[in-house]
Amino acid sequence: MQLIVTAISKAYASVQAVKQVSFQIDSGEIFALLGPNGAGKSSIIRMLVGMTKPDSGSIMISYQDQQFDHVPRRLLGYLPEDRGLYPDKSIEKNLLYLAQLHGLSKSVALQEMDYWLGEFELLERRHDELKQLSKGNQQKVQLIAAVLHKPALVILDEPFSGLDPINQEKVVLFLQQLKQRGMTVILSAHQMAMVEKLADHMLLMAQGQVVLAGTLQQIQQQGQGPREMKVGFNSAVSLEQLQQLPALLLAQPLQANHYMLTLVNDVGVSECLKQLLALAELTQVEMQTADLHQLYLAAMTKHNLQVTV
Numbered sequence: 001m002q003l004i005v006t007a008i009s010k011a012y013a014s015v016q017a018v019k020q021v022s023f024q025i026d027s028g029e030i031f032a033l034l035g036p037n038g039a040g041k042s043s044i045i046r047m048l049v050g051m052t053k054p055d056s057g058s059i060m061i062s063y064q065d066q067q068f069d070h071v072p073r074r075l076l077g078y079l080p081e082d083r084g085l086y087p088d089k090s091i092e093k094n095l096l097y098l099a100q101l102h103g104l105s106k107s108v109a110l111q112e113m114d115y116w117l118g119e120f121e122l123l124e125r126r127h128d129e130l131k132q133l134s135k136g137n138q139q140k141v142q143l144i145a146a147v148l149h150k151p152a153l154v155i156l157d158e159p160f161s162g163l164d165p166i167n168q169e170k171v172v173l174f175l176q177q178l179k180q181r182g183m184t185v186i187l188s189a190h191q192m193a194m195v196e197k198l199a200d201h202m203l204l205m206a207q208g209q210v211v212l213a214g215t216l217q218q219i220q221q222q223g224q225g226p227r228e229m230k231v232g233f234n235s236a237v238s239l240e241q242l243q244q245l246p247a248l249l250l251a252q253p254l255q256a257n258h259y260m261l262t263l264v265n266d267v268g269v270s271e272c273l274k275q276l277l278a279l280a281e282l283t284q285v286e287m288q289t290a291d292l293h294q295l296y297l298a299a300m301t302k303h304n305l306q307v308t309v
């Protein structure tokens with residue numbers, strides 16, 4: 001399964017939800033769509049699954065020598081933004097019904113269902129009605145419903161929403177298992193720490209446009225994250241001396257004569273080192289890489305956008 005999306009745009013009345021967005025997803029990848037509320041993530045997902053069509057641009061999906069302009073139902077496992085199962089029916093009835101709609105035999109459906117219910121610690125609750133479950137447990141059933149029929153492509157709109165940290169980690173393991181089984185996964189999410197652990201490639205969007213794209217490493221290179229540096233001096237240097245350096249935004253003391261420094265944007269590392277060496281000899285210089293959460297915040301600030309993580 002390969003997806004090639006080229007310059008797609010989508011408008012709803014006066015709102016330009018998606019503007020000229022392009023990306024490629026290769027087979028077996030985990031691909032993350034990131035961005036604040038209203039960035040256009042769900043709009044892209046709706047075009048990929050064929051619920052709407054792009055106004056312009058193209059979507060090309062290739063699977064076993066066949067090509068499609070959206071993901072065919074039989075190949076798709078989908079967790080939509082508006083979740084939809086039957087609240088008055090039991091977990092088991094909901095899941096078996098969906099699996100059989102997808103053409104799975106009852107024995108395979110039961111086997112898959114038992115496996116995933118076990119993974120999410122819901123086996124004993126299989127006969128409970130969905131409405132009796134907590135929001136988090138309902139979310140887990142929704143996730144199982146999306147993958148029971150072993151689709152080639154799984155699209156999950158905010159799979160971590162409503163889950164506590166332990167269950168978020170369970171979803172990370174769940175997604176890693178899907179990847180191990182050879183499925184391609186697209187997810188939208190606001191939980192950068194989870195995405196960082198999982199995504200092979202990511203697309204950070206804002207106001208319908210791509211802001212950053214690539215692997216975490218590529219994004220770290222492109223992104224204007226806070227640039228931090230851990231330094232040590234061979235003799236006493238005071239916090240006041242450091243605070244007077246034009247290259248530094250912030251200095252925080254660590255152990256004796258060691259500091260964590262944040263560089264002013266646009267000041268190069270060599271310029272900063274020059275200013276530090278004017279104070280004393282350096283015994284340690286360690287650049288700190290920004291994590292995805294920091295890169296996200298920095299990208300949104302740079303684009304003057306509202307931050308909603």
Ligand SMILES: Nc1ncnc2c1ncn2[C@@H]1O[C@H](COP(=O)(O)OP(=O)(O)OP(=O)(O)O)[C@@H](O)[C@H]1O
Nearest residue numbers: 012013015017035036037038039040041042043044
């Ligand atoms: N059916 C619709 N009719 C009108 N406007 C819409 C419709 N669907 C989305 N929009 C608008 O398009 C823009 C993008 O919305 P979209 O739901 O794709 O964002 P999102 O990134 O998925 O946000 P969230 O993180 O809140 O789910 C928003 O301004 C939204 O209000």
